[in-house]
Amino acid sequence: MTINTFSQDGVQRQQMPCLTKMERMIISMQDPDMGIKLRNQRLLITVIPHAMTGADIFEWLIKKFSISDEEALHIGQIFVKYGYIYPLKEPRNLILKVDNSPYRFQTPYYWMSTRWPASELDYAIYLTKKNIRKQGDLIEYEKECYNALHKRINHTWDFVVMQAREQLRASKQRRKADRIVLECQEQAYWLVNRPPPGTLDNIDHGPERRTTNTRVQLNADFYKKEIEHNRISLARNRVKSSICLESYVKYCEQYQPHDPIMQGCLPSNPWITDDIMFWNMNCETVSVQTKLRVERWSFSFMELLSDPVGRKEFLTYLEKEFSAENLCFWQACEDVRHGETSKIPGKVDEVYKQFLAPGASRWVNIDSKTMEKTLEGFKRPHRFVLDDAQMHIYFLMKKDSYPRYLKSDLYKNLLARAVVPQETKKSVLPFIHRQRHSSPSPALATQAAEDDGKAKNSNSFKSNSGTASRL
Amino acid sequence: MEMAAQPSDTLATLKTESETLKTKLEEERAKLHDVELHQVAEKTEALGQFIMKTRRTLKGHGNKVLCLDWCKDKRRIVSSSQDGKVIVWDAFTTNKEHAVTMPCTWVMACAYAPSGCAVACGGLDNKCSVYPLSLDKNENLAAKKKSVAMHTNYLSACCFTNSDMQILTSSGDGTCALWDVESGQMLQSFHGHAADVLCLDLAPSETGNTFVSGGCDKKSCVWDMRTGQCVQSFETHESDINSVRYYPSGDAFASGSDDATCRLYDLRADREVAIYSKESIIFGASSVDFSLSGRLLFGGYNDYTINVWDVLKGTRVSILFGHENRVSTLRISPDGTAFCSGSWDHTLRVWA
Numbered sequence: 001m002t003i004n005t006f007s008q009d010g011v012q013r014q015q016m017p018c019l020t021k022m023e024r025m026i027i028s029m030q031d032p033d034m035g036i037k038l039r040n041q042r043l044l045i046t047v048i049p050h051a052m053t054g055a056d057i058f059e060w061l062i063k064k065f066s067i068s069d070e071e072a073l074h075i076g077q078i079f080v081k082y083g084y085i086y087p088l089k090e091p092r093n094l095i096l097k098v099d100n101s102p103y104r105f106q107t108p109y110y111w112m113s114t115r116w117p118a119s120e121l122d123y124a125i126y127l128t129k130k131n132i133r134k135q136g137d138l139i140e141y142e143k144e145c146y147n148a149l150h151k152r153i154n155h156t157w158d159f160v161v162m163q164a165r166e167q168l169r170a171s172k173q174r175r176k177a178d179r180i181v182l183e184c185q186e187q188a189y190w191l192v193n194r195p196p197p198g199t200l201d202n203i204d205h206g207p208e209r210r211t212t213n214t215r216v217q218l219n220a221d222f223y224k225k226e227i228e229h230n231r232i233s234l235a236r237n238r239v240k241s242s243i244c245l246e247s248y249v250k251y252c253e254q255y256q257p258h259d260p261i262m263q264g265c266l267p268s269n270p271w272i273t274d275d276i277m278f279w280n281m282n283c284e285t286v287s288v289q290t291k292l293r294v295e296r297w298s299f300s301f302m303e304l305l306s307d308p309v310g311r312k313e314f315l316t317y318l319e320k321e322f323s324a325e326n327l328c329f330w331q332a333c334e335d336v337r338h339g340e341t342s343k344i345p346g347k348v349d350e351v352y353k354q355f356l357a358p359g360a361s362r363w364v365n366i367d368s369k370t371m372e373k374t375l376e377g378f379k380r381p382h383r384f385v386l387d388d389a390q391m392h393i394y395f396l397m398k399k400d401s402y403p404r405y406l407k408s409d410l411y412k413n414l415l416a417r418a419v420v421p422q423e424t425k426k427s428v429l430p431f432i433h434r435q436r437h438s439s440p441s442p443a444l445a446t447q448a449a450e451d452d453g454k455a456k457n458s459n460s461f462k463s464n465s466g467t468a469s470r471l
Numbered sequence: 472m473e474m475a476a477q478p479s480d481t482l483a484t485l486k487t488e489s490e491t492l493k494t495k496l497e498e499e500r501a502k503l504h505d506v507e508l509h510q511v512a513e514k515t516e517a518l519g520q521f522i523m524k525t526r527r528t529l530k531g532h533g534n535k536v537l538c539l540d541w542c543k544d545k546r547r548i549v550s551s552s553q554d555g556k557v558i559v560w561d562a563f564t565t566n567k568e569h570a571v572t573m574p575c576t577w578v579m580a581c582a583y584a585p586s587g588c589a590v591a592c593g594g595l596d597n598k599c600s601v602y603p604l605s606l607d608k609n610e611n612l613a614a615k616k617k618s619v620a621m622h623t624n625y626l627s628a629c630c631f632t633n634s635d636m637q638i639l640t641s642s643g644d645g646t647c648a649l650w651d652v653e654s655g656q657m658l659q660s661f662h663g664h665a666a667d668v669l670c671l672d673l674a675p676s677e678t679g680n681t682f683v684s685g686g687c688d689k690k691s692c693v694w695d696m697r698t699g700q701c702v703q704s705f706e707t708h709e710s711d712i713n714s715v716r717y718y719p720s721g722d723a724f725a726s727g728s729d730d731a732t733c734r735l736y737d738l739r740a741d742r743e744v745a746i747y748s749k750e751s752i753i754f755g756a757s758s759v760d761f762s763l764s765g766r767l768l769f770g771g772y773n774d775y776t777i778n779v780w781d782v783l784k785g786t787r788v789s790i791l792f793g794h795e796n797r798v799s800t801l802r803i804s805p806d807g808t809a810f811c812s813g814s815w816d817h818t819l820r821v822w823a
Contacts, residue, residue, distance in 0.1 A: 016729075017709065017710045017729050017730050017731065017755065018729070018731065018753050018754045018755060018773070021731060021753045022753055025753070061751075065749075065750055065751035067751050068790075070790075070792060071751065071790055074774070074775075074776065074792065075751060075753070078753065078754075078774060200796065206577065207577050207579070207594075207595060207625055207643070209643070209666075209667050209669075209687050209711065210643075210666055210667055210687065211666050211667075211687045211688065211711070214645060214665060214666040214667070214687075214688075215623070215624055215643065215644050215645055215666075215667070216644075216645035216646075216662075216664065216665055216666060218482075218665060219482070220481060220482055220485055222665070223482065223485035223486055223488075223489050224485060225662075225663065226489045226663070227485065227488055227489050227492060229663070229701055229704065230489060230492035230493055230495075230496055231492065233496050233703065233704070233741075234492065234495060234496055234499055236703075236741060238499075238500065238503050238739070238740055238741045238742075239503070239739040239740055240503045240505055240740070241503060241504045241505050241506055241507075241737070241740050241742075241744065242505050242506045242511065243739075244722070244723075244737045244739050244740040244744070245506060245507075245508045245511040245512075245737070245740075245744060246511055247720070247722065248508070248511075248512075248718070248720075248722075248723070248765065248782070248783060249511055249512055249514075249515055249783060251719070251720050251764070251765055252515070252764050252765055252766040252782070252783060253515070254764075255719070255763060255764035255765065255766075256764050256766065258763060258764065258807075259762050259763040259764035259766065259807055260763065260806070260807050260808040260809075260823075261523070261762045261763070261767060261803075261807060261808070261809075261810075261823070262518075262762060262763075262764055262766055262767065265808060269808050269809070269823050270546075270563065270808060271526040271527070271563075271808055271809045271821060271823035272526060272823050276563070278808070279545060279546070279806075282806070301677075302677050334633075337633075338632065338633045338634035338636055338637065339634065339636055340636050340651070340652075340653045341636075341651040341653060341654055341656065341658070342653060342654065383658070384697050387697075394677070436563055436564045436565075437564075438561060438564055438566065439544065439546065439561070439563070441547070441561075441568060441587070441604070441606060442542060442543075442544055442547070442586065442587025442588060443587060443588045443603075443604040443605070443606055444606050
């Protein structure tokens, strides 16, 4: 996440959307009417005012957000972890206990967003105070930090010690209850901002992201381009929401039986039962397909082409119709578009010879305007030079051959022969699972193919991608 | 003495003009918005009880897992982490099959090649490199490494286009780019984001020529891969966009952001059509993906949880606990049988 810190007159301000949201929630938790009821809590012999129990926090969260116990506990933990609520009993343990353990709201002075990043100087003063109070008996990691700081900011150490002494003196003059509260507040703040080794560091955010002072030149050109883009966008044709949104309902409905997470899959989900039949029955080389798979080819032309088996079947149909060259042409175009840049001129040449040249052996019927444009582009062949021609043929197949294929005997017979797998139940004994078999790595298939001297790009795991091999 | 026009005046004027146009654009977009998604979905059956459990835990990374990608074989996964390690797993058996140590830390991007024979990765080295996967145990994968992409700042995401031959990248330098793997040449660059670009996704459309990106400028942009032009852009999020993912039909995409919301944008309606949020969700969504039918949207969040949303009705179906630190990456498997989540707790979990 982006932490924006901008120095304005030496004041560092931090914005993190999650902190803002947390703080809003903390404030509502402290609302005199709708918030948590605060009362005095007894800590050994001292009475601490304005405190609450872990159970109070838990119950308030459940009621306010209508969430489960688990989620309420989870959110409560976050508030304690980030130092917005701190425990009075066992103050070094920043967790939420859902019982009558006492907790208090951290003062905004010590909120993460108010004082970020934690100042080294402040930490030195804090540790010095502790050192003085405990007469040198600091916890191991605190001792290390103390010594390291002493070395690093040695030049201001007199100031540090003076501040520490002054603060200790001032605190001695307070009432015991106040003193305990102030000590807890300060300690909680440092536990969050200087977490002990081994605990989760909430401040760790990963590589720096920039939203101000970015690496993009926000110059006149940038804004001019943006203006141009916005102008074009304004003139864009839009579709009514009702039409667009209806299509999602239809899509979800159509694909629901195919969605293993929504409706399960037959014979079983391999991840749940450890049985890989589902994958075996749906692989490319299977002789009989499943009903769902064959049905899916009827959803859209794209679905048919995406499935290598579907594509093969469609080609067989086209061959019967003497229009197989269309699909071959389409595939050759895919090969140009997605293949190596260096091979483009050679491939384009081949495509021209096989499919577009007058009298070509597999001539495809493209309208004259597209043909003219394509041939012009051949003068300087590039990756997308065949796009228009490819789209023309694609839509030709989609509007004509594809619907007829779906009505053909070839498809209907395939659908009739397709199977619905029998369900495999999960093993009854919970801890005994089936042996999980390895599968050959796709890299192996290629290695073997390479050894055989075949083309590097063909292998059995490629489904709808990679350079298409000539069928 | 003549006063030259202050450059800052012109810049400020241009900026204002752009902002004004943006406001007008939102007004135009609102005009055809005649119904909300959840209203259209009223007649759709509500989802029943939702149970998903961790079925596999992949342990082996010594540090935060930052990215993952599935192999087309539906069971292998490549993952990358903060300490520079990139691991290829057979997630089904949980065996590690390959491991590469990158010369940099924070490997924020990794991708599996469509053929299953190589992986691409990069991060703080500002590059995207391709490693062919060798099965020779003695072979040092790093030796065959191919440097493909070069940005001027960190690599945030990468993915292969429909073949092993081209890679799309996004970077902290504010740009995206398309690269030819063989030559390492940049085929196209995409400029338009005003800050770090954090994520991208390729469109599953028939013509396959567009992709969407999201960045720290709170903007998501749809790009034409051939011309390099930004075709559409949306600016409704209130913070960094960490993840973008197309709806399976390609007509829409979802985005997850630090503003603790996920949003759905329809490309034909040209507007935001749904917001997935809850008052109790405080932390940002780092990674999103759809189930196969597009009915469910899975979001990995920075508060260690995974929230599952009913895309049509806009409600949260379930919250999954398990990870012990931020969920940084989440992808559904190619056949939709499971999804995998990677976390800063050093593990990956496969859920089904």
